[in-house]
Amino acid sequence: MYTEKVMDHFTNPRNVGEIPDADAVGEVGNMKCGDIMKLYLKITDDGVIEDVKFKTFGCGAAIATSSMSTELIKGKTVEECLKLTNSAIAEALDGLPPVKMHCSVLAEEALKSALLDYKKRTGKDIPISEEDLKGDDDHHDHDHDCEE
Amino acid sequence: MRKIYLDHGATTPMRNEVIDAMVTIYREEFGNPSSIHQFGRSAKKQLEDARAKVAKAIGADAKEIIFTGSGTEADNIAILGTARMKAKQGKGKHIITTTIEHHAVLDTCKLLEKEGFEVTYLPVDEHGILAVQSVQDALRDDTILVTIMHANNEIGSVQPIAEIGQLLKNHPAVFHTDAVQTVGKLAVDVNELAVDLLAISAHKIYGPKGVGALYVRKGIRVEPLMIGGGQERKIRPSTENLAGIVGLAVAIDLAVSELATESKRLEGLRDKLIHELLTKVPETKLNGHPVHRLPHNANISFEYIEGESLILSMDMKGIAVSSGSACTSGSLDPSHVLMAMGLCHQTAHGSLRMTLGKDTTEEDIDYVIAELQTIVARLREMSPVWEQYIKSKA
Amino acid sequence: MRKIYLDHGATTPMRNEVIDAMVTIYREEFGNPSSIHQFGRSAKKQLEDARAKVAKAIGADAKEIIFTGSGTEADNIAILGTARMKAKQGKGKHIITTTIEHHAVLDTCKLLEKEGFEVTYLPVDEHGILAVQSVQDALRDDTILVTIMHANNEIGSVQPIAEIGQLLKNHPAVFHTDAVQTVGKLAVDVNELAVDLLAISAHKIYGPKGVGALYVRKGIRVEPLMIGGGQERKIRPSTENLAGIVGLAVAIDLAVSELATESKRLEGLRDKLIHELLTKVPETKLNGHPVHRLPHNANISFEYIEGESLILSMDMKGIAVSSGSACTSGSLDPSHVLMAMGLCHQTAHGSLRMTLGKDTTEEDIDYVIAELQTIVARLREMSPVWEQYIKSKA
Ligand SMILES: Cc1ncc(COP(=O)(O)O)c(C=O)c1O
Ligand SMILES: Cc1ncc(COP(=O)(O)O)c(C=O)c1O
Ligand code: FES
Numbered sequence: 001m002y003t004e005k006v007m008d009h010f011t012n013p014r015n016v017g018e019i020p021d022a023d024a025v026g027e028v029g030n031m032k033c034g035d036i037m038k039l040y041l042k043i044t045d046d047g048v049i050e051d052v053k054f055k056t057f058g059c060g061a062a063i064a065t066s067s068m069s070t071e072l073i074k075g076k077t078v079e080e081c082l083k084l085t086n087s088a089i090a091e092a093l094d095g096l097p098p099v100k101m102h103c104s105v106l107a108e109e110a111l112k113s114a115l116l117d118y119k120k121r122t123g124k125d126i127p128i129s130e131e132d133l134k135g136d137d138d139h140h141d142h143d144h145d146c147e148e
Numbered sequence: 149m150r151k152i153y154l155d156h157g158a159t160t161p162m163r164n165e166v167i168d169a170m171v172t173i174y175r176e177e178f179g180n181p182s183s184i185h186q187f188g189r190s191a192k193k194q195l196e197d198a199r200a201k202v203a204k205a206i207g208a209d210a211k212e213i214i215f216t217g218s219g220t221e222a223d224n225i226a227i228l229g230t231a232r233m234k235a236k237q238g239k240g241k242h243i244i245t246t247t248i249e250h251h252a253v254l255d256t257c258k259l260l261e262k263e264g265f266e267v268t269y270l271p272v273d274e275h276g277i278l279a280v281q282s283v284q285d286a287l288r289d290d291t292i293l294v295t296i297m298h299a300n301n302e303i304g305s306v307q308p309i310a311e312i313g314q315l316l317k318n319h320p321a322v323f324h325t326d327a328v329q330t331v332g333k334l335a336v337d338v339n340e341l342a343v344d345l346l347a348i349s350a351h352k353i354y355g356p357k358g359v360g361a362l363y364v365r366k367g368i369r370v371e372p373l374m375i376g377g378g379q380e381r382k383i384r385p386s387t388e389n390l391a392g393i394v395g396l397a398v399a400i401d402l403a404v405s406e407l408a409t410e411s412k413r414l415e416g417l418r419d420k421l422i423h424e425l426l427t428k429v430p431e432t433k434l435n436g437h438p439v440h441r442l443p444h445n446a447n448i449s450f451e452y453i454e455g456e457s458l459i460l461s462m463d464m465k466g467i468a469v470s471s472g473s474a475c476t477s478g479s480l481d482p483s484h485v486l487m488a489m490g491l492c493h494q495t496a497h498g499s500l501r502m503t504l505g506k507d508t509t510e511e512d513i514d515y516v517i518a519e520l521q522t523i524v525a526r527l528r529e530m531s532p533v534w535e536q537y538i539k540s541k542a
Numbered sequence: 543m544r545k546i547y548l549d550h551g552a553t554t555p556m557r558n559e560v561i562d563a564m565v566t567i568y569r570e571e572f573g574n575p576s577s578i579h580q581f582g583r584s585a586k587k588q589l590e591d592a593r594a595k596v597a598k599a600i601g602a603d604a605k606e607i608i609f610t611g612s613g614t615e616a617d618n619i620a621i622l623g624t625a626r627m628k629a630k631q632g633k634g635k636h637i638i639t640t641t642i643e644h645h646a647v648l649d650t651c652k653l654l655e656k657e658g659f660e661v662t663y664l665p666v667d668e669h670g671i672l673a674v675q676s677v678q679d680a681l682r683d684d685t686i687l688v689t690i691m692h693a694n695n696e697i698g699s700v701q702p703i704a705e706i707g708q709l710l711k712n713h714p715a716v717f718h719t720d721a722v723q724t725v726g727k728l729a730v731d732v733n734e735l736a737v738d739l740l741a742i743s744a745h746k747i748y749g750p751k752g753v754g755a756l757y758v759r760k761g762i763r764v765e766p767l768m769i770g771g772g773q774e775r776k777i778r779p780s781t782e783n784l785a786g787i788v789g790l791a792v793a794i795d796l797a798v799s800e801l802a803t804e805s806k807r808l809e810g811l812r813d814k815l816i817h818e819l820l821t822k823v824p825e826t827k828l829n830g831h832p833v834h835r836l837p838h839n840a841n842i843s844f845e846y847i848e849g850e851s852l853i854l855s856m857d858m859k860g861i862a863v864s865s866g867s868a869c870t871s872g873s874l875d876p877s878h879v880l881m882a883m884g885l886c887h888q889t890a891h892g893s894l895r896m897t898l899g900k901d902t903t904e905e906d907i908d909y910v911i912a913e914l915q916t917i918v919a920r921l922r923e924m925s926p927v928w929e930q931y932i933k934s935k936a
């Protein structure tokens with residue numbers, strides 16, 4: 001059901017861990033399926049993601065998308081990171097099973113949550129607000145119709 | 149790489165004896181048992197021999213066995229068939245079941261609620277066991293059906309069916325038990341259990357998939373699910389799956405004859421697995437009853453990690469296990485059985501079912517114990533919840 | 543003694559290719575396709591490959607194939623499933639079918655009548671063929687389902703399904719055809735036939751008993767017969783009969799690829815059988831259409847003798863034939879199909895169905911022709927009705 005890339009990132013997740021002196025930390029959870037992701041960012045003065053680490057409690061897709069998202073944002077600017085969507089993360093993994101698409105939302109939201117934390121800490125003018133984090137519940141709706 | 153299959157609760161490999169018997173039928177007995185010529189008569193004889201064998205294995209009379217296309221179908225005929233028959237007779241609309249039934253029973257009861265029946269879902273205790281008294285308390289004059297599984301497919305807890313059967317002897321309600329997980333693993337005798345209906349599935353006992361049987365006690369009538377020819381006393385029309393039925397008969401016969409020694413062996417391995425995991429891995433918990441459980445079932449919660457990633461990690465090491473019933477693996481909800489036992493979402497999600505089988509050896513168990521420790525440690529290291537727990541303890 | 547099996551309409555022997563493919567599954571692919579570990583994923587792949595093969599054989603998309611436990615079940619899901627779905631949606635309660643359907647369709651329609659549906663049973667002509675116009679005339683605004691078999695199992699007459707399909711394109715009624723007798727014998731393409739639902743059974747095409755499939759056109763929704771896990775898009779829950787499904791796929795694939803040459807060969811043998819019997823045995827009559835008929839089906843009435851004694855006499859000579867559908871051989875009523883075509887009781891009783899198969903040779907046919915002449919003569923000599931007839935002619 002998972003692509004080779006998903007299995008690769010699941011088995012050898014990149015950037016697992018913590019950054020004790022992180023410039024931003026994001027934590028999101030979805031109690032419906034019981035998944036939690038915590039993301040640590042180290043950001044340079046000119047707004048480039050210098051280092052990133054994560055910890056995830058979740059399914060194979062949650063761990064793989066967490067890992068992939070850290071690869072995608074490392075070296076990017078904050079502005080570029082704001083544009084990262086869950087479908088882009090899923091695509092980078094050669095796709096996810098439809099029932100598992102919502103797992104990739106976890107990674108997108110953890111990133112947004114971290115960037116919001118960064119905005120709060122630095123007072124920088126970053127186009128993101130609490131609104132963006134409302135966690136639009138649709139993504140988490142568990143579709144039991146196995147219509148594929 | 150080693151391959152260790154510990155998912156016998158989901159399905160089992162076929163026995164060679166079963167395959168051989170089926171191939172003989174495939175090659176030599178292709179007649180339609182309903183045909184009156186020699187090909188048909190010969191097939192018919194095989195069919196009735198198989199029926200007698202299955203009946204004998206559960207202490208029933210051959211006339212009381214209806215072959216079906218699966219365990220699910222046997223459960224559905226039992227439940228829908230009884231409810232619809234009783235409704236037609238104006239006998240009442242109340243049904244009693246439990247919160248931990250297999251979906252073939254639970255969701256069928258939910259359908260009946262939509263059709264105007266009233267269903268009482270009895271809770272189980274923290275070990276997944278139903279109190280006999282709760283059945284007594286729930287019984288009403290208009291109760292037409294009591295359907296309680298013999299043993300649970302996820303946590304392995306065995307219900308006091310015989311006691312409930314005794315209780316129901318004084319009540320007109322029909323008593324059905326889903327024995328898909330117990331036939332061939334525990335002693336199953338329809339008279340000792342005092343049940344009216346009992347569902348069997350071949351693929352859980354080294355037989356073929358797509359074959360089941362329903363025991364229907366003499367005098368009990370059920371409406372069929374489907375309509376067609378006169379096969380299986382019109383309760384289950386369709387040209388009979390003769391090879392599959394013979395496969396079921398051979399499988400059940402062997403399982404029952406080996407039951408005593410094999411269940412003891414499995415219990416030994418299962419207890420070693422449970423004991424070592426609970427002692428060697430911190431923050432673990434056994435689900436289900438420590439004693440009243442299926443001989444081959446170990447269900448353990450590993451706190452702070454998620455079930456699917458645990459299963460996938462074990463799969464990479466060649467170990468096949470599951471987190472609940474296979475048929476719901478498409479769903480993301482935590483097991484309804486674990487939730488019914490009072491586990492919280494997170495603990496339910498981090499649960500593993502390991503079900504042993506006839507080819508499982510002690511070396512397999514040792515390998516699994518060793519690998520699981522490494523895997524759990526690695527996943528916990530990645531888990532923010534574990535991090536939090538460790539910090540809170542510090 | 544020679545053994546000649548001329549009852550392929552009832553069931554067929556398994557092909558070696560089918561047995562081999564199934565045994566491979568039995569030995570090597572025992573996983574539950576719903577499990578997420580390697581055993582499960584590998585089984586799932588086999589399942590989806592089989593689905594693609596079956597779909598291809600009838601010009602469908604793999605997503606449109608639902609595997610079932612029999613042809614009867616496929617028919618029942620189609621008919622009960624459509625009727626119950628439409629009733630829920632308040633779409634109407636009128637159904638159109640014919641008087642010559644298999645019991646899996648006919649008796650299911652009768653059940654629906656009891657549930658409050660209204661069923662129009664269209665008659666057929668003296669050749670057992672339905673007039674397209676009669677469907678047009680019977681159609682109403684509240685018609686929700688039209689179910690007409692592709693070819694009849696007893697008399698072999700082939701219905702104008704494609705024309706009816708075209709007609710129904712302008713009507714919201716769901717169109718189901720029971721193609722159990724035609725798949726692998728006639729070209730069956732769901733788009734050419736313009737059907738929404740189509741039933742298949744494996745054991746009629748040298749595949750295993752207890753496996754069927756239902757084609758469900760994209761966008762068409764049916765209520766399931768049984769409830770349980772999420773298998774087969776919840777339309778047919780139960781652990782999948784993987785070996786059986788693979789057996790069906792191999793069987794249909796082979797049957798379709800050999801169809802053109804094999805049906806020509808069968809037609810040749812069939813026509814010889816029919817022609818010689820009609821010319822050499824007096825007072826005989828072909829039932830069904832002379833041209834629009836299944837390539838392997840010969841159905842002949844022998845006046846003044848009774849079917850069962852004819853079948854038994856042939857059986858003594860090693861020849862297996864039937865008088866109608868095997869599944870009603872328990873009943874003593876004359877075939878409802880022959881009666882629907884206007885035959886009188888006595889003629890209907892003296893009818894024989896001979897259905898040829900892939901191993902049938904010209905020598906077999908010659909032997910049957912010779913033996914039948916002797917048998918018919920002997921039985922007529924014993925018959926008072928024959929005596930009366932002879933005297934009336936003298
Ligand atoms: C036309 C027709 N429909 C349905 C069936 C039922 O198929 P099965 O025996 O697989 O249930 C048969 C044969 O028995 C048949 O000939
Ligand atoms: C307790 C229980 N009941 C019913 C079933 C359904 O059996 P089958 O897969 O043969 O439909 C299963 C297994 O899937 C089961 O474990
Ligand atoms: S993150 Fe919830 S199931 Fe994958």
Ligand code: FES
Nearest residue numbers: 848850873874875
């Ligand atoms: S005399 Fe035997 S069936 Fe009528």
